[in-house]
Amino acid sequence: MATDGVASIGECMLELSGQAGPNWRMGFAGDTFNTLWALHALSGERPATYVSAFGDDPFSQGQISFFAENGIGVGASPVIPGARPGLYAITLTGAERAFTYWRSDAAAKRLASDPAALAKSLENQALVYFSGITLAILDAAARKTLLVAVAKARAAGSRIAFDPNYRPRLWQSRDEAQAAILDALAVTDIALPTFPDEQMLFGDTAPQVTAERMGKLVGEVIVKNGEEPALIATGGTLQPVPAQHVATPVDTTGAGDSFNGGYLAARLAGHAPAEAVQRAHRVAAAVVQVRGALAPFEVLRTAFDS
Template identity: 85%
Template sequence: MVGNGVASIGECMLELSGQTGPNWRMGFAGDTFNTLWALHALSPDRPATYVSAFGDDPFSQGQIAFFAENGIGIGSSPVIPGARPGLYAITLTGAERSFTYWRSDAAARQLASDPAALSKNLENQELVYFSGITLAILDEAPRKALLAAVAKARSAGSLIAFDPNYRPRLWRRREDARAAIVEALAVTDIALPTFPDEQTLFGDDTPQATADRLGQLVREVVVKNGEAPALIAEGGALREVAAIHVAVPVDTTGAGDSFNGGYLAARLAGHSPQEAARRAHRVAAAVVQVRGALAPFETLRAAFDKL
């Protein structure tokens, strides 16, 4: 019997977001953390755990404290002496963002260095979430350990959700990314891909091609495609759910991650895939109207519950 907790596995970095002039705002973000943030905001009664590895420097301590202040724990994630978090800076052209990273020696790359601690973090979770970026930051042996821990959690009754989230710069070879993502899909119950990523990595011509391909591997697939409709494949049926147009977006950082969090929160609450996608679109539309990847909890809740 699993509990009602949610766990997300990956790397949370220091985020520098550009303001006017030489001043920068520091926060904490990363794809799987952004999703957990939204999921936790929308399912506050579920224990939330961010599964990673952390340093013992002041920035890591601040990160862990920030999680705790917002009701998110780190479980048995290792704290590694001398390690430190990764860092990225966002620069904006209008609302479109570009990123510069400093993350090659980040502590999170050791998140699977203790397989027993990793497995313990995934025990009795109702939902376990991870992404292609989680896979990309790991070498081959720890990647295998991660997928083994996820498979173990799934066999014990946890629901597994995965966003392939392909980032070419994080992979040595395209073939490595394809192989690792296909392995991850084999232990996945809900896949949350983004069409342009799938087109780049697998050569899909259309979102329907992505949905058809993944629908043969995973029982529930939601293909995101920016402001175009999301495409849901479940039980052999395909359904479109229209996105929400935001006339003047402020910052598109974290929109897809927040969609994932909204979708998973709705599914855990018993909503149908179509209703979950409608709520997730509203959450994503709210996120692009604030700066940075993390919208305030009340903003996310208002969007999720809006009639």
């Protein structure tokens, strides 16, 4: 029987964000962690767990301490001796960002190395979230282990949410990515794709094509499309919900991830999909007006409730 917890599975990295001159600011971020950050901020007293694998180095210890300081646990996530977190740096041109990664030996690649620990971390969760990036950093055997654990959590009553979040550079081939994402959708209750990603991966010609294709596989689909309307597919019907325009965005890092967190928080609170999308749009609009992937909790809450 699922309880009130929320869990997110994936890789949290060290984030270097550029400042004026030669100075850089270091933080912690990654697609599934960004979503959990927003979901946790907007979900009241629900326990939050970030499921991954960590090194035994000072930076990994700093990650875990940062999580704890913000009310996020790590469940039974393994600590891998000698391993360390991945690292990425953000460079900005205006508000648009580019990323440079160092992650080939990241501890998170071994998040499914202990199947019993993984399953334990997913026990008694109201919602479990993961992404295509979670799948992409794992080898084929580890992906299978992950999806078995997710399916087990779903059978026990957890709602499963998944963002395909296709990043071509992380996959050996487009065919491999398609197969893995279709396997994930088979155990998913809420899908949160982004249209340009689906256009690259499956050749979809319009958001409606993505919504209709994915709606045959998943009961609740929200197709994100930047500043264009998000498209809801439920019960065989499509409903667009306009985005909230931001005239002068500061940094678009984490906007889609925060949208996901806002949407899932609203759905857990009992809001209908259209209302949940409206709240998620407001959250994403707030996030692009601050630097870095993690907006302060109060910023997220004010946007969500406005």
